[in-house]
Amino acid sequence: MTSVDRGVRERDAAGDAGSGAVRSTAAGSSAASGALAGVPDAASGQSDLAYARLRSAVLGLELRPGDRVSERGLEALAGASRTPVRAAMVRLEAQGLLRRDGRGWIVAPLDRDELDQAAEFREAVEGAAVRLAVGRIDLDELAALHALVDGEPGEPDELLGASRSFHSRLAAAGGNRFLADAVAAALARLERARWLEVRTAESRERSAAEHRAILAAVQAGEADEAERLVRAHARAARERTAAALAPDRTRGLHVT
Amino acid sequence: MTSVDRGVRERDAAGDAGSGAVRSTAAGSSAASGALAGVPDAASGQSDLAYARLRSAVLGLELRPGDRVSERGLEALAGASRTPVRAAMVRLEAQGLLRRDGRGWIVAPLDRDELDQAAEFREAVEGAAVRLAVGRIDLDELAALHALVDGEPGEPDELLGASRSFHSRLAAAGGNRFLADAVAAALARLERARWLEVRTAESRERSAAEHRAILAAVQAGEADEAERLVRAHARAARERTAAALAPDRTRGLHVT
DNA sequence: GATACCGTGGTGGTATACCAACTCGGGGGT
DNA sequence: ACCCCCGAGTTGGTATACCACCACGGTATC
Numbered sequence: 001m002t003s004v005d006r007g008v009r010e011r012d013a014a015g016d017a018g019s020g021a022v023r024s025t026a027a028g029s030s031a032a033s034g035a036l037a038g039v040p041d042a043a044s045g046q047s048d049l050a051y052a053r054l055r056s057a058v059l060g061l062e063l064r065p066g067d068r069v070s071e072r073g074l075e076a077l078a079g080a081s082r083t084p085v086r087a088a089m090v091r092l093e094a095q096g097l098l099r100r101d102g103r104g105w106i107v108a109p110l111d112r113d114e115l116d117q118a119a120e121f122r123e124a125v126e127g128a129a130v131r132l133a134v135g136r137i138d139l140d141e142l143a144a145l146h147a148l149v150d151g152e153p154g155e156p157d158e159l160l161g162a163s164r165s166f167h168s169r170l171a172a173a174g175g176n177r178f179l180a181d182a183v184a185a186a187l188a189r190l191e192r193a194r195w196l197e198v199r200t201a202e203s204r205e206r207s208a209a210e211h212r213a214i215l216a217a218v219q220a221g222e223a224d225e226a227e228r229l230v231r232a233h234a235r236a237a238r239e240r241t242a243a244a245l246a247p248d249r250t251r252g253l254h255v256t
Numbered sequence: 257m258t259s260v261d262r263g264v265r266e267r268d269a270a271g272d273a274g275s276g277a278v279r280s281t282a283a284g285s286s287a288a289s290g291a292l293a294g295v296p297d298a299a300s301g302q303s304d305l306a307y308a309r310l311r312s313a314v315l316g317l318e319l320r321p322g323d324r325v326s327e328r329g330l331e332a333l334a335g336a337s338r339t340p341v342r343a344a345m346v347r348l349e350a351q352g353l354l355r356r357d358g359r360g361w362i363v364a365p366l367d368r369d370e371l372d373q374a375a376e377f378r379e380a381v382e383g384a385a386v387r388l389a390v391g392r393i394d395l396d397e398l399a400a401l402h403a404l405v406d407g408e409p410g411e412p413d414e415l416l417g418a419s420r421s422f423h424s425r426l427a428a429a430g431g432n433r434f435l436a437d438a439v440a441a442a443l444a445r446l447e448r449a450r451w452l453e454v455r456t457a458e459s460r461e462r463s464a465a466e467h468r469a470i471l472a473a474v475q476a477g478e479a480d481e482a483e484r485l486v487r488a489h490a491r492a493a494r495e496r497t498a499a500a501l502a503p504d505r506t507r508g509l510h511v512t
Numbered sequence: 513g514a515t516a517c518c519g520t521g522g523t524g525g526t527a528t529a530c531c532a533a534c535t536c537g538g539g540g541g542t
Numbered sequence: 543a544c545c546c547c548c549g550a551g552t553t554g555g556t557a558t559a560c561c562a563c564c565a566c567g568g569t570a571t572c
Binding site: 045046047080081082083084087102103 | 555
């Protein structure tokens with residue numbers, strides 16, 4: 001089961017020594033976090049730092065689905081000691097990115113059935129959110145979304161980020177933060193599987209075209225059409241991703 | 257503000273003494289906790305016990321919305337020391353029942369706008385979940401739901417529990433655990449406000465009638481009708497609750 | 513050679529010690 | 543009379559010590 005011990009990265013200030021030490025507390029995410037937009041955030045204390053690093057490691061497949069992880073083994077990766085690491089793990093567990101396995105922890109496995117359910121969930125909540133966004137969205141936000149969909153780049157990871165931003169911001173424009181959070185949570189659940197997707201220029205263009213169509217419908221104030229397009233997009237994205245989860249294309253990743 | 261210090265209950269084994277000591281691990285709660293009966297209990301470790309007790313205290317308005325709470329002050333109420341209390345608080349924060357206030361903690365305030373959004377969210381996810389339940393639900397579950405709606409009792413707290421069970425189980429019958437969890441989460445968010453609702457026999461009967469109508473539509477396989485009824489029920493429930501949040505009826509509770 | 517046993521190392525669970533930052537109130541200054 | 547300042551107490555944040563439990567591996571026994 002490839003027990004992950006990852007002594008890889010070392011603690012930032014290894015010496016650090018006794019408890020008190022310097023420890024800057026910091027003002028909080030500050031500039032950096034705002035700039036990163038969709039990304040988890042930089043965060044302030046050791047606890048948020050650990051959370052951000054671990055979340056990033058899980059979503060980026062650096063910690064592979066199904067891997068066993070231990071609190072002490074993650075101290076190095078998280079750059080913090082057990083207490084904040086543990087707090088971060090509890091938060092990640094609530095998001096479904098980590099899971100308890102008996103008394104221990106594992107990185108949440110990729111499970112086809114669960115991914116299907118997450119996609120179904122996404123369809124429902126994003127459809128509802130976008131329906132609300134129609135008529136509520138303001139011109140500034142419309143312009144920002146246009147910039148996102150028109151300028152979608154070619155790099156796979158940039159595409160992932162841009163796509164995530166588009167969907168998150170569009171959902172947030174609905175004005176209901178529960179729906180917006182649910183959309184973000186669903187996207188996070190689906191994100192790891194998308195890394196496996198072979199992103200051909202064709203599928204990239206298809207996705208971008210769907211984004212543009214959705215935005216056009218929102219701008220035109222056509223609620224029914226916008227919701228229909230969003231739901232169709234969610235289903236299409238799931239199908240594209242599902243193909244990448246075919247047994248021979250999982251790149252050595254364990255998929256249930 | 258009414259800073260909650262609650263020295264009220266004392267830790268189970270006050271003396272306890274040094275670290276090692278006896279401390280039976282396992283059973284945790286042991287005799288003493290079991291004796292407390294009514295208390296949430298049930299859980300295994302100190303951490304789950306603390307979580308259950310604190311969650312119950314928040315949902316039951318024992319800890320009032322807006323109250324400032326401290327980790328050390330909650331040790332007594334939770335029956336555990338800071339570490340498990342803290343873990344429980346992190347979980348409750350993820351559920352929106354606790355909130356950070358500067359460096360400290362407060363019980364999530366009741367906010368009309370937020371309750372409206374939660375109700376809107378509930379409408380979307382429960383509608384979707386029930387739509388899925390139509391055709392998927394099996395006879396045993398149908399029978400169980402019938403037992404719940406037909407026998408709904410008069411006691412306000414029992415009614416609350418029965419209603420919660422009905423909606424949760426119906427949503428779960430849809431087979432999508434994300435939707436089911438979302439419904440449960442939304443209900444939890446709305447639950448505290450329902451305590452303020454003056455539950456007249458009339459509104460009680462109206463709610464029960466709506467439940468029966470929903471179940472009938474589900475049983476009849478009418479997906480559109482079932483979803484429509486569920487959404488209408490969610491809106492109606494929100495309106496009934498909202499009336500109870502009128503400034504003169506909040507029973508001294510702080511509502512934003 | 514197979515099997516039962518026991519020690520050892522590692523796991524999460526918990527309690528606690530210590531720290532920096534904050535709050536708030538009293539005392540001394542103007 | 544007012545205001546400022548400073549100190550005691552409290553808060554969350556963090557690191558760490560210790561526990562019981564468990565999985566694993568070597569060894570001794572049959």
